[in-house]
Amino acid sequence: MTVKLGANRYGKAETRLVHVVKDGPVHHLKDVNVSISLSGDMEAVHLTGDNAAVLPTDTQKNTVYAFARKYGIGQIEVFAQRLATHFVATQEAIRHARVEIEEYGWRRQGPHSFVRDGGEVRTCLIHHDEDGRTTVVSGLKDLVVLNTTGSEFHGFAVDGYTTLEPTTDRILATAVHARWRHAGEPASYGTSYAQVRQALLDAFANTHSRSLQQTLYAMGERTLLTCEGVCEIRLALPNKHHFAVDLSPFGLTNDNEVFYAADRPYGLIEGGVLREDAPDAGFAWE
Template sequence: MAVKLGANRYGKAETRLVHVVRDGPVHHLKDVNVSMSLSGDMEAVHLTGDNAAVLPTDTQKNTVYAFARKHGVGQIEAFAQRLARHFVASQPAVRHARVEIEEYAWRRQGPHSFVRDGTEVRTCLVHHDEDGRTTVVSGLKDLVVLNTTGSEFHGYAVDEYTTLPPTTDRVLATAVTARWRHDGDTPSYATSYGQVRQALLDAFAHTHSRSLQQTLYAMGERAITTCEGICEVRLALPNKHHFAVDLSPFGLDNDNEVFHAADRPYGLIEGSVLRADAPDAGFAWE
């Protein structure tokens, strides 16, 4: 039976970097997790074990630290682009570089004192290839939101296994994972991030929801229509179920005041919203 080498890539995953900028007595903190992978003319290493085209993953890790010292980190999208372009330009065998970064937020408590700011994580994914094409996808994950009312769920399909009662008033909670694709250069990734994040929050808060799918679309639509330079938003919304507790055995009523927050199983709603004229995504999301 004939076989051949398929798509492949290699790299260094989860390089943890904390960068402190010492601006006199006031310090600035960046806390990131960098993963990168390279692909290109790598047939020989797979087929014969010839490592001549392989830049060691340890070197890739060291490059992250060296670039932080030489150039700073700044906005994670810009840092990811510097790394990706470096690997493609400096290594003849590398045709494509993929760099993914997570950033963990810290809130200032003093000139050099910080406290970790919740569970929300800022993300980015950058691809760059030998033809000079660069795509940038920004995002966030673990943004936990909850509406105590303004959510319904009824009129759904039923069969012999359906036990869920319909409701016109329920708690709607989710941990948002959102990624958005930039259409060309974005002058300020920090400004864009703040705008998209606020658009997602506003849509969640002000949409009377008849389904989490409807809320997903409203969130994506708000981001696309109010944030310049964003051509596609992809969302994953786990339904963090809150079930009203039956207090009747104790002689008590429960008018949607006492809930059990279940962690699993949960519904998972996923979808994308894009501008009608959005350019082809290509490899942007992979």
Template structure:
């Protein structure tokens, strides 16, 4: 039997970085989690243990800290681009760099005082290779949304194992994970784009009378693409956070969709992408 090395990469996962910009008495805070992954001429490392082509993961971690000190962080997409381009340009053995960043929000309560936001986490993933191809994915996760009405689910397949009853008025809740692909790596609009896409996701969720979570997913992606010309594809992962009306009849009470049990598992998971018809191929497998 013949075997061979398949696709591989290595890197430093979850380098925690807090960067404070001291602008006189007013400070600015960036709190991020950076993961780097490199791939290229790594056959010898796997097959013979020859590490001459390997940039240590500890070096990757140090690079994150040094770049924060030298260049600042700024928009997380810009920081990821700087790191990815550096790794590919600096080492001949590295052909592709992937940098993923999560940003945790803080709200200012004073010139140098902050309170951690309890909302969603901003994300980005940058891919850059030796051929100069660069892809920037912005996104967010843990954006928890709920419509207390305006959602239905009926007309589905039934068989001998089906117990779910059709619903014409249900609670629709989810925790959105979204990524959107930029048409270019020009960093001038990353901050504006994030706010616009986030607003589109919120508006479409709130304004769509939903017959299924799939329909809502498409409406959210469509709204973002038709509003934001700088992006060409949106991918969404929407867990259905089920809310079941509690049977209060044993206590002589009715329950007109007012009292619910919020179940955490198992849950439906709806995932899909929406893209422009002329969207270029991403050139890599999305994660």
């Protein structure tokens, strides 16, 4: 029996890239997921393990970051064509390049603050006992928000295992999971929901953050001060880390413009804010 190599390709899948374009105090945001597949004269690597024709997938990832810095992203179709053309033109063994890009939409909330389009889920938790007592906890989850600047993190505790560098300028992003308790029944739960949601967004956009904990408290405080009838709010804020990519190996600078959006692990900040006269919550949160 004779066997032979069939169709094949290789590449770097799902390179997450967040690109910030700074136009003075107004920033513009592009958030994309780039997947690359290359094919061509790859018999040797499959049959004998000879890697001479193989452009490392790590190099493909670096090219995505470097091209974002050099050319910007613009229309994703143009960016994808630029990448595909580059790989075929510069690699003798490559006959075909496949580049797939997903773009995630953000709506502007302020000069450097954005709200992710889609993904938000409205929630509620109802308790009703035989004595006729009903408790209502409203909420939302997966409300993804991001500030491209206006966030710091320094002066933290250190020990022998600390490697994190202090920073006075970073991206702050989180997927808000909020639950709030009503002191009584509002005239409209829909109106109340909209008011709380807007209070959370306003506080996030307008708080100069020195820690995500500080931002959490500011979001809770603004909710209680502006949303009549809400007596307590609890928030869970995962820190969606964005790390500036080191482009120095390619002779490029990176003034907080090209980031790697990390998936995990992530910091998780949780806390509650309540009115001093808030009635006992009992088992409302369970």
